[in-house]
Amino acid sequence: MKTKISFLFWMLSALSSFAQCPNITDVLITDTGSGSYHLDVVVENPMGMTSTGTWFYYPFSGTGGMGGYAYFPSPGVYQVIITAYFDDPNTAQADDCVVSFSYDASIICEAVDIDYPVVTIDEQNDQFIVVTSVSGGSQPYTYNWQTDAPYLLNGDGSIIVPFTDAGYLNGSVSVIDANGCFAWAHEFGGINPNAECELNVDIVESAGTVQVNMDYNLGTSDVYYPMYTIDYGDGTTESFFNQTSFTHTYITPGEYLICVDATNELGNCSDNYCENVQVSLTSGINDMSSLNWNVYPNPSSGEFKIQAELGAEVTVFEASGRMVYTTTMRENDQLQLNFPAGCYVIKLKDGTRSEVKSLIIR
Numbered sequence: 001m002k003t004k005i006s007f008l009f010w011m012l013s014a015l016s017s018f019a020q021c022p023n024i025t026d027v028l029i030t031d032t033g034s035g036s037y038h039l040d041v042v043v044e045n046p047m048g049m050t051s052t053g054t055w056f057y058y059p060f061s062g063t064g065g066m067g068g069y070a071y072f073p074s075p076g077v078y079q080v081i082i083t084a085y086f087d088d089p090n091t092a093q094a095d096d097c098v099v100s101f102s103y104d105a106s107i108i109c110e111a112v113d114i115d116y117p118v119v120t121i122d123e124q125n126d127q128f129i130v131v132t133s134v135s136g137g138s139q140p141y142t143y144n145w146q147t148d149a150p151y152l153l154n155g156d157g158s159i160i161v162p163f164t165d166a167g168y169l170n171g172s173v174s175v176i177d178a179n180g181c182f183a184w185a186h187e188f189g190g191i192n193p194n195a196e197c198e199l200n201v202d203i204v205e206s207a208g209t210v211q212v213n214m215d216y217n218l219g220t221s222d223v224y225y226p227m228y229t230i231d232y233g234d235g236t237t238e239s240f241f242n243q244t245s246f247t248h249t250y251i252t253p254g255e256y257l258i259c260v261d262a263t264n265e266l267g268n269c270s271d272n273y274c275e276n277v278q279v280s281l282t283s284g285i286n287d288m289s290s291l292n293w294n295v296y297p298n299p300s301s302g303e304f305k306i307q308a309e310l311g312a313e314v315t316v317f318e319a320s321g322r323m324v325y326t327t328t329m330r331e332n333d334q335l336q337l338n339f340p341a342g343c344y345v346i347k348l349k350d351g352t353r354s355e356v357k358s359l360i361i362r
Contacts, residue, residue, distance in 0.1 A: 020047050021097035022086050027105075029070075031181065035111030037070045041082060041101075049086040052095055057081040072107045080105050109181030112137035117173055117188040128161040128169050128190045129154065137177030146185075147171035163192040199262045199271035207354040208253070208279055208347070212246045216262050216271070226262050233257040233277075249317050250279045251345045251358070291355050293348050299360040306335040306346065313349040316359075318342065 026042035039056060056070060057080070072078055081102045088096040117132040134141050134157065145151060145159055148170045152160040161169055169192075174185035200215040216226045229239045232248045233256030240246065250256065255278050263270035293308035306314055308329050316325040316337070324344075329335065344359040 022047075022049055022084070022099055024082060024084060024099055024101040027080070027082070027101070027103050029105060031109055032069075035072050035074075035109065037072065037105075037107075039070055039080070039082075041084065043084070045086070047088065049088050049097060052085045052087050054082060054084045057083075070105070072105070072109075075107050075110055078105045078107060079103075108179060110137050110177075110179075112141075112175060112177050112181050112183040114173070114175050114183040114186055116186050117171075119169065119188050119190040121190060121193065123193060126163045126192075126194065128163070128192075129158065130161065130171065130173075130188060130190075131158045132173055132186070133157055134175050134177075134183065137175075137181050137183075138179050140178055142176045144174045144176070144185075145171065146173070161190075163194065168192070168195075195269040197262075197264070197269035197271050199260065199273050201260050201273040201275070203258055203275055203277055205277050205279055207349075208356060209247055209249045210258065210277060210279070212248070212258065212260065214244045214260060214262065216244075216264075226264050229261045231257075231259045233259075249315075249323070249345065249347065251317070251343075253279050255279070291348060291350060291353055293355075295346055295357050295359055298357075299362050302341070302361055303336065303338045304359065304361070306337070308335070308348055309350065311350070315347045315349070317345045317347070 022043050022045040024041055024043055028040040028042065030038040030040070032038050041054060043051075070080065079102060082100065084099045084101075085095045086097040086099065087094055113135045115133045115135075117130050120129045120131075122129055130145075130151075132143075141156065143157060147159075147161055149161055149164050151171075152162075154160045161171070169190040170187075171189070172185045172187045174183060176182040198217040200217075202213045204211045204213075210232070212230060214228060216228075227239065227241050228243070228246075229237065230246060230248075231237050232250075234250055236248065238246065238248075255276055257274060257276050259272065259274040261270070261272045291312075293306070293312065295304060295306050297304060308314060310329055312329045314325075314327050314329060314335065315323060316339070317323050324339070325337065327335065339361055341361050344361065345356055346359055347354060347356045
């Protein structure tokens, strides 16, 4: 609530033009906590001049500065002097008017200070214990706790918060003293070391390519993004952040053990999953011999050509399974490429049919 402060007119500067200068008529003060106040100046400004700056001086407390905030260390009466500058846009000079004003601010609030809350973990009872302390102001204090989980009062300045599923605690506490003076809210947090998470994985194989889909339950910590590491069983490992679907292409058929490890960003909740997957390199739906395409020369010195039918999808993979090139044949002609030395796998897909060929570049 804004409290109107009694004031005493001190001085009004002379006009440097025929314009009528603004006049400060009042000051409103708002308690913002911990001895800090916001000052609002009430101004009569019939000429609509532009304010170019306001200075507040607090001689008794020895503080001052640009802006509308004041800090008073203890209750009492403080003389506050305001100097405001105004500019008339119709004149060439700056700061046509300098207006000064003095008033007595009656301060009843002593600065209230609150210590940052300390969070301890009680694993035996599956709970957090949060403790803070207050100094200054007038007792008794009223503590206002805000948490993202239900809590129990544990006496003045202390609460108990039972663990949640994934166990990350967010909260804050502010304090009001007997005079209604208050301290800024302080935030706190904690991690449940016993959190349990569940990783669900679905792996689909088609013509040598596997798609790994994941669903990771983070409980109340789902705002913290999961991190995944996938071992495809062929010597290839990838790590991803906040992504739930991945694809990988194999060079040779066979059975591969695919393993997924997941953890949340906080590192307090993890799970893993492994599955043996049979990779065939063909779709098994239609006869692949009907695909009419060729890769030559093979082996190559770097430059090679792909001949395929119009509309066929061509994808080139390194030996590690990383895709390095993909396109759709626009003409029933040849595609000419140039790659560094190494082993490659070229996959052609035409509708539901697909086939792969190996390419060696020397």
